[in-house]
Amino acid sequence: MIHTRDPHPVERRLNRKVLLGVSGSIAAFKAAALVRELVKAGAEVQVVMTRSAHDFVTPLTLATLSGRPVLTELISGEGTWNDHVHLARWADVMLIAPLSANTLSKLAQGQCDNLLLACYLSATCPVYVAPAMDLEMFRDASTHSNLELLKARGVRQIGPESGELASGLSGEGRMSEPEAIVARLHADLVGASKLNGKRILVSAGGTQEAIDPVRYIGNRSSGKMGFALAEEAAMRGATVQLVTGPSSIATRATGVHRTDVVSAAQMAEACKATASTSDVVIMSAAVADYRPANPANSKIKKKDSALSIDLEPTEDILAWMGAHKPSGQVLVGFALETDDAEAHAQGKLERKNLDLIVLNSLKDAGAGFGHDTNKVTLIGKGTKAEPLPLLSKTEVARAILDRIETLL
Ligand code: CTP
Numbered sequence: 001m002i003h004t005r006d007p008h009p010v011e012r013r014l015n016r017k018v019l020l021g022v023s024g025s026i027a028a029f030k031a032a033a034l035v036r037e038l039v040k041a042g043a044e045v046q047v048v049m050t051r052s053a054h055d056f057v058t059p060l061t062l063a064t065l066s067g068r069p070v071l072t073e074l075i076s077g078e079g080t081w082n083d084h085v086h087l088a089r090w091a092d093v094m095l096i097a098p099l100s101a102n103t104l105s106k107l108a109q110g111q112c113d114n115l116l117l118a119c120y121l122s123a124t125c126p127v128y129v130a131p132a133m134d135l136e137m138f139r140d141a142s143t144h145s146n147l148e149l150l151k152a153r154g155v156r157q158i159g160p161e162s163g164e165l166a167s168g169l170s171g172e173g174r175m176s177e178p179e180a181i182v183a184r185l186h187a188d189l190v191g192a193s194k195l196n197g198k199r200i201l202v203s204a205g206g207t208q209e210a211i212d213p214v215r216y217i218g219n220r221s222s223g224k225m226g227f228a229l230a231e232e233a234a235m236r237g238a239t240v241q242l243v244t245g246p247s248s249i250a251t252r253a254t255g256v257h258r259t260d261v262v263s264a265a266q267m268a269e270a271c272k273a274t275a276s277t278s279d280v281v282i283m284s285a286a287v288a289d290y291r292p293a294n295p296a297n298s299k300i301k302k303k304d305s306a307l308s309i310d311l312e313p314t315e316d317i318l319a320w321m322g323a324h325k326p327s328g329q330v331l332v333g334f335a336l337e338t339d340d341a342e343a344h345a346q347g348k349l350e351r352k353n354l355d356l357i358v359l360n361s362l363k364d365a366g367a368g369f370g371h372d373t374n375k376v377t378l379i380g381k382g383t384k385a386e387p388l389p390l391l392s393k394t395e396v397a398r399a400i401l402d403r404i405e406t407l408l
Pocket of ligand 1: 264283284285286287289314315316317318319332334336337348
């Protein structure tokens with residue numbers, strides 16, 4: 001049984017950056033609950049409101065719940081430009097909820113007289129709209145054709161539902177409930193991944209072992225494979241702890257919690273701290289096998305004679321994980337072999353009590369350290385080795401996670 005630290009695990013994890021457009025409809029009051037639901041599911045939310053939406057819900061409410069200032073104007077305050085292009089590119093998904101008849105008509109015509117409309121025109125991510133209006137407005141032919149036009153352009157519609165309306169009438173036009181909107185986003189964007197709600201530990205990059213205060217023993221690992229695994233796992237709804245050696249890569253993904261370490265000993269400490277509460281552990285880091293036994297406190301001076309440095313073994317973190325594996329945990333290791341690759345990887349799988357080992361190719365062009373592509377073979381316990389073609393590291397990450405899902 002794996003213990004999770006979260007006593008109320010979230011049913012649906014939506015590790016996405018959501019640009020939430022709120023337009024002027026009475027249903028804007030539901031935007032507060034919507035922001036809460038999104039944040040609860042793990043989303044980062046940036047609210048953009050139209051001026052008339054302020055009449056229905058205060059920006060302060062939505063700013064407080066989202067933890068980010070709410071934006072309305074293209075240019076605000078003392079000539080501050082609210083960069084719609086950057087906002088739209090930041091977002092993994094744009095959601096306009098509620099969508100009023102007026103904003104709908106402007107979207108359909110490509111108008112651009114406020115920030116929300118400018119963001120919509122700049123968006124390259126999926127766009128969802130949740131219309132909300134009175135039943136006759138919703139029934140109107142122009143509303144109908146505007147919505148059809150948006151859908152033909154790829155916009156996805158959520159609701160509206162039938163029921164009691166603010167006017168006292170009853171019929172179609174009620175904005176879908178916040179829970180239903182989040183459920184739809186989750187179903188479309190995350191799907192039924194078995195990694196949803198799971199805790200994953202991923203190690204990435206290479207470690208550095210100090211020789212003296214300015215020199216170290218390191219390796220060529222860039223961290224790209226581990227970062228791709230972390231980001232893909234978060235996309236599937238997992239909460240990811242990423243422990244990385246020094247890397248120039250930035251983590252953009254929501255749901256990835258990053259710990260930076262330098263040495264193998266620090267990586268061991270950080271990984272051990274979360275291993276027992278993780279449902280899946282993926283050790284993709286290139287951890288040094290040896291470190292200088294006596295690192296110098298001050299810079300070693302050059303001499304005419306040869307210099308030798310005594311090395312001592314580091315702890316094998318993966319072997320420790322295998323020896324302390326809680327039942328139900330899926331433990332994945334990486335291997336880099338030059339001779340008799342499959343047999344050695346198979347041996348490592350058994351010796352270290354792994355469920356899956358990812359064998360890296362060194363011989364193929366475009367595979368291994370520093371590249372954006374990789375060529376690996378997946379070897380599971382008691383299963384035939386599965387060689388994958390040369391793929392982008394994101395595609396390799398997807399294939400590894402697909403295989404992990406079958407083991408959960
Ligand atoms: N690993 C680890 N701790 C270490 C060294 C390696 O956790 N001190 C992990 C790596 O993250 C990787 C796996 O062990 O998942 C394989 O590493 P590798 O160096 O290829 O294998 P070793 O077991 O060290 O065996 P060898 O050097 O003989 O190939």
